[in-house]
Amino acid sequence: MKILLCESYPENVSREKIVLEELGNSVYLFNFYLHTKRINNKLINKIVKYLPIDFVFDELNKNLINLVDSQNFDMMLVYYGKEIYPETLSYIKTKIPLVVNWNGDELFNKLNNNQNILNSLAIYDFHCSPRHHLKSEYLLKGVKQFIEVDWYYKTVLDQPINSLPIINGNFIGSWSPKRERIISSISDDEMSIHGWGWKKKSKCTNKKIGVLLTEKSMNQVFSNSKISINILTDENRDNINFRNYEIPSQYGFQITERSDRILEIFQEDKTIVCFSGTEELNDKYKFYLNNDKERRKIVANSFNLLKSNSFDLKTQMKKVLTEIQK
Template sequence: MKIDKILIIGSFGQGALENFYSESFKLLRIQVFKYDIQTPFRRYLGTSILNKVAYRLGFSNKFLDNINEELIEFAAKLKPNFILVFKGMEIYPETIDALKTNTKLIANYNPDHPFEFYSRGSGNQNILNSLPKYHIHFSYSKNITDKLKTQLNTDAYTIPFGYDSSKKAKRAESYLNDVIFIGAYDNSRAKILSNFNEIGVKIYGDTKWHSRSILNPRVKEMYQNKPLYGQSYIDVTYNSLASINLLRKQNILEKTHNMRTFEVPGYGGILLTNRTDEHLNFFEENKEAFYFESVEELKDQIIYLKKLSISAVEKIKADAYKRSVNSNYSYHDRAKSLISIVDQYLS
């Protein structure tokens, strides 16, 4: 049996991984049905501080109970032959059992670590207790995939992150000499980036870069007072001199990568990021991407790139983009890889 109907369960906000796979599956002429389980629950939590406190303390939650019941009913009517759950913090283990009665195969793709949680939003007991319930698992990281296989004795496959090959950048001369950072605020990132005010690094992200940098005037100066999404994100990535990508703790410990790893080269930019085993495997150092292991090395890399001629910069960008295309790093290619694995289970 080949896949003809997929149910994707997750979150479908701007830039969500679920969207990239949904659109890619459609291009493969597969019927795609989406169930947004995260947005209504987040909206519910946001209506009252008491809702948040009760949820974090582990009290039973009637609203979440109803969401799970509605999901089961939705799947029972749809009867997809494949269900793909992204992360699954809101899904009860019993719900996974119920979903299995209405599909041939159910898989989980976790864009974080599935059983080692490094922050409050990276996982919970639902994820832990549901791990053995899925038929198969997908992870972005080879190291995590290996741990799933050995520690859970389950079928697991590595599907790295990618980039949206359907999007093309537009040229904008005003960013040509900019070294940029695009991303959410956290203390460790702010501490690192505060070292680069004098050499002109620009920060794009949420307003926390302003509100939480009252005692850090260097970072406030660097902040450009806006986030970048969609086409603006792609255009600035492409036109800037280089994009700094700061991996979070879990990515460094697992020697892996993040979504930005492929987006920057895939959209025609120069990637400047932490040196990890996976990064070195994906892009050749000092030809297709630039790596660092310390603030001092990052500073040296920025100074080096700023001294390059326009033609040298354009060649690096072209080499990185060529590697992205030739190595099948797009989400369309990732989706094809995932489907080929799933087909083996359904045939």
């Protein structure tokens, strides 16, 4: 198939594009990020930053329509899609037979969506989501067809890092009051935090708050940390998330908030370590920080679990392509 892939990707390489091409498709990448950042020039980007968002989106939508008019695509795959106007999508539907949305976030969480997303629900032919528990609600609110995908890892280490990790612990994720309460309870002044909102909103003085990370840098932190903390997002109605797969894919060790869905995939204390409160988290954090042998055993088990099962991006992409072509 000739596929138009639309996503916002600040990295140099899109894993989604690579995987689609590996599966035998011809792929054109329309990168929202490049169209909103415009140019690699700090002064111009400062000016663009303060322009009305409609101005930036207007230009983006015009460019997208021009691209669609100039090519013959069999399918359009949109990741998230805040930038695309419903009117643009409706027009594109007259040109491209299949228009598919893939959104890992909870669609009705106001922190994740905008009117473009909400007003486009019924326009897409398919919605792909790992939030299986919300399928009925999505269908009731206008989604035509719901494809159940799972979370996955994008890249995996070829081999484990032989040296001992050089970072005690980390948390990578956006700030929230719940996350601050949990992270600040951990008695480790060497622990590092990376993610949106921490520098501006956090009152946590006993942790090292670092810069926002690229995907590559984030993976390096997972690999080089003794412990990575994973906290589910209540606003997203999480019962499992990307981090549950990303951390072990980089031969990292995670202590994650416990859920029934996580325990369907992982085996507690064999391939994952879980907590349900700050006291349990602190006890396990201290134990595994000081027990390299036990920690590395779980790391190896979780890494092997991912490698021996269908938790990779290619498997999920195959599932989507199979469903839409039925």
